[in-house]
Amino acid sequence: MDVGPRLAVDIGGTFTDLxxxxxxxxxxxxxxTTPEAPExxxxxxxxxxxxxxxxxxxxxxxxxxxxxxxxxxxxxRKGAKTALVTTAGFRDTLEIAHEHRFEQYDLYMERPExxxxxxxxxxxxxxxxxxxxxxxxxxxxxxxxIGARLRAEGFGAVAxxxxxxxxxxxxxxxxxxxxxxxxxxxxxxxxxxxxxxxxEYERTSTTVANAYVLPLMEGYLRxxxxxxxxxxxxxxxxxxxxxxxxTTVETARRFPIxxxxxxxxxxxxxxxxxxxxxxxxxxxxxxxxxxxxxITLIDDQxxxxxxxxxxxxxxxxxxxSGIPVRIPVIDMVExxxxxxxxxxxxxxxxxxxxxxxxGSRPGPVSYGRGGSLPTVTDADLVLGWIDxxxxxxxxxxxxxxxxxxxxxxxVASPLGMELGRAALGITELVTETMASAARIHALENxxxxxxxxxxxxxxxxxxHAARLAQKLGIDRVLVPVGAGVGSAHGFLSAPIGYEVVRTxxxxxxxxxAALVHALFAAxxxxxxxVVRLGSPEAALHEVRTAYMRYRGxxxxxxxxxxxxxxxxxxxxxxxxxxxQALYGRTIPNLAVEVLTWTLALAEMRRLPACLPDVPxxxxxxxxxxxxxxxxxxxxxxxxxxxxxxxxxxxxRVVGPAVIVEAETSTLVPTGFRAGPNAAGHILIExxxx
Numbered sequence: 076m077d078v079g080p081r082l083a084v085d086i087g088g089t090f091t092d093l094x095x096x097x098x099x100x101x102x103x104x105x106x107x108t109t110p111e112a113p114e115x116x117x118x119x120x121x122x123x124x125x126x127x128x129x130x131x132x133x134x135x136x137x138x139x140x141x142x143x144x145x146x147x148x149x150x151x152r153k154g155a156k157t158a159l160v161t162t163a164g165f166r167d168t169l170e171i172a173h174e175h176r177f178e179q180y181d182l183y184m185e186r187p188e189x190x191x192x193x194x195x196x197x198x199x200x201x202x203x204x205x206x207x208x209x210x211x212x213x214x215x216x217x218x219x220x221i222g223a224r225l226r227a228e229g230f231g232a233v234a235x236x237x238x239x240x241x242x243x244x245x246x247x248x249x250x251x252x253x254x255x256x257x258x259x260x261x262x263x264x265x266x267x268x269x270x271x272x273x274x275e276y277e278r279t280s281t282t283v284a285n286a287y288v289l290p291l292m293e294g295y296l297r298x299x300x301x302x303x304x305x306x307x308x309x310x311x312x313x314x315x316x317x318x319x320x321x322t323t324v325e326t327a328r329r330f331p332i333x334x335x336x337x338x339x340x341x342x343x344x345x346x347x348x349x350x351x352x353x354x355x356x357x358x359x360x361x362x363x364x365x366x367x368x369x370i371t372l373i374d375d376q377x378x379x380x381x382x383x384x385x386x387x388x389x390x391x392x393x394x395x396s397g398i399p400v401r402i403p404v405i406d407m408v409e410x411x412x413x414x415x416x417x418x419x420x421x422x423x424x425x426x427x428x429x430x431x432x433x434g435s436r437p438g439p440v441s442y443g444r445g446g447s448l449p450t451v452t453d454a455d456l457v458l459g460w461i462d463x464x465x466x467x468x469x470x471x472x473x474x475x476x477x478x479x480x481x482x483x484x485x486v487a488s489p490l491g492m493e494l495g496r497a498a499l500g501i502t503e504l505v506t507e508t509m510a511s512a513a514r515i516h517a518l519e520n521x522x523x524x525x526x527x528x529x530x531x532x533x534x535x536x537x538x539h540a541a542r543l544a545q546k547l548g549i550d551r552v553l554v555p556v557g558a559g560v561g562s563a564h565g566f567l568s569a570p571i572g573y574e575v576v577r578t579x580x581x582x583x584x585x586x587x588a589a590l591v592h593a594l595f596a597a598x599x600x601x602x603x604x605v606v607r608l609g610s611p612e613a614a615l616h617e618v619r620t621a622y623m624r625y626r627g628x629x630x631x632x633x634x635x636x637x638x639x640x641x642x643x644x645x646x647x648x649x650x651x652x653x654x655q656a657l658y659g660r661t662i663p664n665l666a667v668e669v670l671t672w673t674l675a676l677a678e679m680r681r682l683p684a685c686l687p688d689v690p691x692x693x694x695x696x697x698x699x700x701x702x703x704x705x706x707x708x709x710x711x712x713x714x715x716x717x718x719x720x721x722x723x724x725x726x727r728v729v730g731p732a733v734i735v736e737a738e739t740s741t742l743v744p745t746g747f748r749a750g751p752n753a754a755g756h757i758l759i760e761x762x763x764x
Contacts, residue, residue, distance in 0.1 A: 089365025320572025532561025559738020572677030
């Protein structure tokens with residue numbers, strides 16, 4: 076797999092990023108995303124970058140892909156007409172949810188509409204007990220009647236979620252067999268495969284979301300494979316998953332819900348590698364593109380992971396206001412703050428930014444593609460942070476006059492502000508929004524942002540990183556080589572992997588070691604079957620986790636487990652150590668239980684060793700000078716402009732300055748210095764507080 080050219084492709088809301096890894100070098104490219112036919116942007120970008128490298132499509136050894144297509148379909152409600160088949164009496168699970176309000180005192184609070192309206196939810200008489208026993212055999216004639224109705228009414232996908240199917244899937248599997256007479260079996264999702272976990276609402280929601288995007292993703296992946304084949308590419312196509320691993324296209328077609336955060340997960344994988352290569356024990360990964368910004372905490376070279384994620388929140392940043400999906404994910408906070416985020420003045424005379432974005436069509440006003448509303452990119456251009464002739468590698472020449480006009484008309488004039496102050500206010504608001512989200516995310520995980528090293532990538536992140544670091548109490552920022560296409564770089568470093576989960580409630584005072592051993596053996600076999608499809612010979616690394624709680628608690632914590640064998644005392648010690656780290660205390664004399672067990676299996680990949688740094692040295696003369704507004708002082712200054720390609724390792728540029736390259740620019744404000752370290756990554760350091 077590591078022999079020959081490898082291509083990584085990341086579809087974002089505004090740009091599609093490509094990285095071609097060759098034996099002796101790598102090339103990158105950015106093309107505008109084509110939302111009406113995403114594969115077209117991928118194929119056009121692939122043709123362009125292969126031509127640039129002088130490589131034939133048939134020479135590619137591997138294509139790795141991450142996409143926002145599933146996420147966007149869920150957010151925009153553009154998935155298939157989907158039916159839900161469930162246990163009699165449980166058709167309203169999606170609306171009942173947790174029976175609580177995410178905003179208790181908001182009289183006008185609105186919950187997200189279920190992906191499946193009530194008339195499209197069908198009940199089947201059947202019942203499985205919590206221990207897996209069959210209490211009521213399934214009424215197969217009812218399933219036949221439902222199947223005939225689904226075919227007659229033209230449903231494109233079906234989700235089957237029966238009560239307690241995570242313990243015994245016999246009814247779900249039989250229901251799929253019957254429904255397959257009426258619906259293409261590949262378009263039927265059953266909860267015991269998609270999400271075999273306790274908690275009825277989350278399991279049903281995840282299964283419905285998977286079915287909802289199945290036809291869309293299947294069609295897209297088929298068109299992409301056909302397009303690559305037409306170009307002459309016979310290389311395997313692998314997909315990035317939300318967990319940070321990559322998987323086969325066959326698995327992605329069955330479980331497209333696992334791809335919802337695939338792009339940001341690639342960025343986290345890049346940050347993990349960079350943390351190891353630069354000796355960073357506590358990192359904060361900051362990924363800011365054209366549509367959103369993502370923040371991930373990385374400790375001891377391992378990104379935080381979670382098992383639940385919310386899509387399409389109706390209330391910005393409010394937990395519980397979105398569609399929950401239980402899948403393995405890199406734990407991150409995502410903010411509607413990117414270069415394309417739209418700026419407006421609200422009814423109270425305040426600047427508001429996002430979460431909606433101008434995307435690639437029409438894009439910011441400065442793109443000259445029909446945009447009429449100001450964006451963060453337009454404000455950055457007004458501030459002098461961006462060279463309009465070099466944006467996106469020179470593919471788009473920005474219109475600075477149009478940007479100034481729209482910021483003046485839409486923001487500065489209504490607020491009675493000078494143009495530069497209005498533009499600075501926009502960027503300050505965006506940066507503070509990101510800083511606030513990062514602080515809350517860290518606190519919710521029992522951690523803090525101060526003292527970390529920020530790793531900044533994505534087209535817009537290097538412009539805003541130093542000011543964001545200042546707000547978060549961070550003194551060092553690393554801008555990697557190829558930062559503008561960072562997530563695509565991360566795809567190339569991600570291992571092929573898969574995670575399996577099983578719910579088996581077990582109190583430690585009734586611990587069954589033999590059952591746990593058999594459970595992990597079965598999970599290992601299932602995970603290995605998937606991983607070996609993409610990596611037949613590689614050594615594999617296994618990670619086991621138990622989700623544990625004190626008896627009577629409603630939620631669990633993730634407890635890392637050794638390889639085994641296990642005893643009750645060992646699990647208790649592991650639980651109390653993790654609980655103490657999270658909450659600063661333990662609860663004596665209270666019983667402990669395990670609810671869910673997970674096993675993650677991936678290719679064994681060694682993280683790079685840390686390179687020794689080089690001493691600071693004077694930089695070469697600047698290539699140019701540019702007037703800009705400094706984000707840290709608010710003053711208009713004469714800043715040096717340096718070309719990243721000519722800065723040698725150790726050279727340190729003192730701010731205010733801008734370091735330019737093909738896909739992005741790094742802003743070095745007053746009070747900071749920056750330059751390449753031994754590996755060529757730009758290190759921004761604070762020299763004054």
